[in-house]
Amino acid sequence: HILSHLQVLPWRSHCLLKVNTHRQLTLEQFPPVFISKPDPQTVYVGKRAVIQCVIAGSAPLNVVWFKDSQALPKVPAHYQTSCEKNKHTLEITCVEAADSGLFVCKVTNNPPVFVKRLEATTIWKQGSTARLQCTIKGSPELHTTWFFNSSELPTGGRHAVSLKDGVATLEIHDVMLSDSGNYTCEVLNECGCESCSIKVTVKGVGSVAVLECEIAGSEPFEVSWKKNKKRLSSDKKYRLVSQGTLASMEIQSFESADAGEYECVVSNEVGSVTSKGSWLIGFCGCEWLSAV
Numbered sequence: 427h428i429l430s431h432l433q434v435l436p437w438r439s440h441c442l443l444k445v446n447t448h449r450q451l452t453l454e455q456f457p458p459v460f461i462s463k464p465d466p467q468t469v470y471v472g473k474r475a476v477i478q479c480v481i482a483g484s485a486p487l488n489v490v491w492f493k494d495s496q497a498l499p500k501v502p503a504h505y506q507t508s509c510e511k512n513k514h515t516l517e518i519t520c521v522e523a524a525d526s527g528l529f530v531c532k533v534t535n536n537p538p539v540f541v542k543r544l545e546a547t548t549i550w551k552q553g554s555t556a557r558l559q560c561t562i563k564g565s566p567e568l569h570t571t572w573f574f575n576s577s578e579l580p581t582g583g584r585h586a587v588s589l590k591d592g593v594a595t596l597e598i599h600d601v602m603l604s605d606s607g608n609y610t611c612e613v614l615n616e617c618g619c620e621s622c623s624i625k626v627t628v629k630g631v632g633s634v635a636v637l638e639c640e641i642a643g644s645e646p647f648e649v650s651w652k653k654n655k656k657r658l659s660s661d662k663k664y665r666l667v668s669q670g671t672l673a674s675m676e677i678q679s680f681e682s683a684d685a686g687e688y689e690c691v692v693s694n695e696v697g698s699v700t701s702k703g704s705w706l707i708g709f710c711g712c713e714w715l716s717a718v
Contacts, residue, residue, distance in 0.1 A: 458483030537618030
């Protein structure tokens with residue numbers, strides 16, 4: 427950015443305006459570059475002062491003028507700014523003694539970029555507190571908006587939104603099944619807009635389904651279980667237990683994919699028998715729904 431030091435000095439019954447400048451470049455990809463800088467000038471109090479610079483760089487360019495570290499108001503008043511092609515102008519229509527100070531032309535052209543994007547998919551547990559985060563960089567000021575299924579998420583209540591040190595966060599308390607869907611983080615500044623999305627699936631609190639068979643006949647028995655005619659093996663999902671004349675199967679964290687026809691097959695040295703198929707449909711309140 428360009429800095430212009432304006433110092434008002436007394437001269438007879440008037441004041442003069444002296445401009446000293448130097449140039450500072452910010453090293454970025456396709457950065458803004460000052461092709462020309464303001465020339466030294468002398469301006470009397472009550473007269474018109476014009477500070478001009480020519481800037482090149484990747485569009486869009488965001489140009490802000492400052493005086494003594496304070497951004498000049500955008501509404502035309504004592505100071506007026508304008509741009510014609512790549513020539514940027516600050517005009518003081520009527521110089522006053524109070525105009526003495528340091529004027530800065532700051533130029534940025536960094537649109538927002540996601541350093542760390544949201545993952546493609548994730549799974550939340552019903553009743554938990556969930557958090558989505560992504561990391562952003564770009565010219566200030568950055569503004570973020572979160573969307574759920576293309577509708578802007580309201581802040582407050584179960585939803586908390588923040589942007590700190592380049593990290594955009596959405597936190598949802600007491601996650602519900604209806605929170606399943608697509609979430610989008612949109613970030614924008616005066617140089618552009620960018621967004622990233624994630625698909626969220628909410629899983630209900632897992633329950634255990636138990637099927638039992640009572641066996642009669644000559645021991646020892648060999649017991650196996652089938653789902654939709656396919657034999658099951660004991661693992662983290664299915665716990666198969668056989669004790670004397672009682673055989674049972676536990677289905678851990680029952681979900682919709684576990685619905686189907688289950689059979690118990692018992693055999694000994696004499697023969698084999700298969701139980702009548704039991705259809706597990708789902709879980710409602712405190713009872714398992716089944717059909718035979």
